[in-house]
Amino acid sequence: MKKIFILIAAVALGCSTSKQSAVSSTDALNLTADGKLFTALFQQRAAEYKALCFQAFNIAHLRVDEALQQPQTKPMAIVTDIDETVLDNSAYDVKQSLVGKDYEQKSWEQWTGLSKADTIPGALSFLKYAGSKGIKIFYLTNRAEAERKGTLENLIRFGFPDAVNEHLILKQNVSSKESRRQTIAQTHNIIMLMGDNLADFSALFDKKPEDERMKNTYASASEFGKRFIVLPNPVYGDWENSVYQYNNKLTAAQKDSIIKSVLKSY
Numbered sequence: 588m589k590k591i592f593i594l595i596a597a598v599a600l601g602c603s604t605s606k607q608s609a610v611s612s613t614d615a616l617n618l619t620a621d622g623k624l625f626t627a628l629f630q631q632r633a634a635e636y637k638a639l640c641f642q643a644f645n646i647a648h649l650r651v652d653e654a655l656q657q658p659q660t661k662p663m664a665i666v667t668d669i670d671e672t673v674l675d676n677s678a679y680d681v682k683q684s685l686v687g688k689d690y691e692q693k694s695w696e697q698w699t700g701l702s703k704a705d706t707i708p709g710a711l712s713f714l715k716y717a718g719s720k721g722i723k724i725f726y727l728t729n730r731a732e733a734e735r736k737g738t739l740e741n742l743i744r745f746g747f748p749d750a751v752n753e754h755l756i757l758k759q760n761v762s763s764k765e766s767r768r769q770t771i772a773q774t775h776n777i778i779m780l781m782g783d784n785l786a787d788f789s790a791l792f793d794k795k796p797e798d799e800r801m802k803n804t805y806a807s808a809s810e811f812g813k814r815f816i817v818l819p820n821p822v823y824g825d826w827e828n829s830v831y832q833y834n835n836k837l838t839a840a841q842k843d844s845i846i847k848s849v850l851k852s853y
């Protein structure tokens with residue numbers, strides 16, 4: 588970010604031949620770090636972001652009321668993701684971006700160990716409502732076992748329903764959530780899945796190439812706002828990973844280059 592400020596200052600001062608102005612916009616921007624400051628700004632400061640979250644949970648509320656009218660053979664359950672679905676980790680993204688870094692597991696676990704994440708707007712009141720109607724909540728997340736204590740403390744701090752070990756389903760061997768969903772479905776009728784990442788809903792989206800996730804999204808169009816409740820996440824997710832073809836060994840410069848190569852202009 589510092590480079591951007593230098594560049595802006597140089598332009599503002601009319602230093603067209605100064606050393607600073609030699610910093611091109613290509614050099615100054617690191618999209619995976621600086622770019623995430625901008626998307627985190629949307630998550631933290633845009634009333635529109637909050638409105639989108641409220642919209643998702645308002646629809647979820649209607650769907651719960653519909654489900655309550657239906658006869659059930661098994662106890663009802665809502666399966667929800669945690670990060671950027673019920674807890675807001677944008678402070679972590681900002682902290683990383685300010686030192687020029689993207690996500691990394693070690694600093695992430697330090698963050699989740701603090702149990703300091705705020706709630707996503709509308710998430711707590713919606714889940715409390717569902718819980719009050721006897722619907723069981725399962726927190727199905729790809730947080731690691733090492734993050735169990737901090738995660739539970741974070742959920743308990745706000746009074747999320749079913750914030751107990753048995754309802755916190757962490758990542759074990761695989762990132763796909765499909766087998767964990769199936770285990771819950773053996774004993775419960777899953778009336779709704781909530782998430783910010785399409786893999787939170789169906790194996791149709793597990794590590795799939797961009798074109799396939801797009802095709803499957805169109806094929807599943809009628810499920811969104813029905814059984815699938817989607818939360819906005821402009822900062823990270825498989826939408827980004829799929830652009831890199833799930834190659835987690837790329838440098839920031841390589842990612843920047845890929846991003847610029849896939850974007851449309853005119």
Ligand SMILES: [Mg+2]
Pocket residue numbers: 668669670671672782783784
């Ligand atoms: Mg998430």
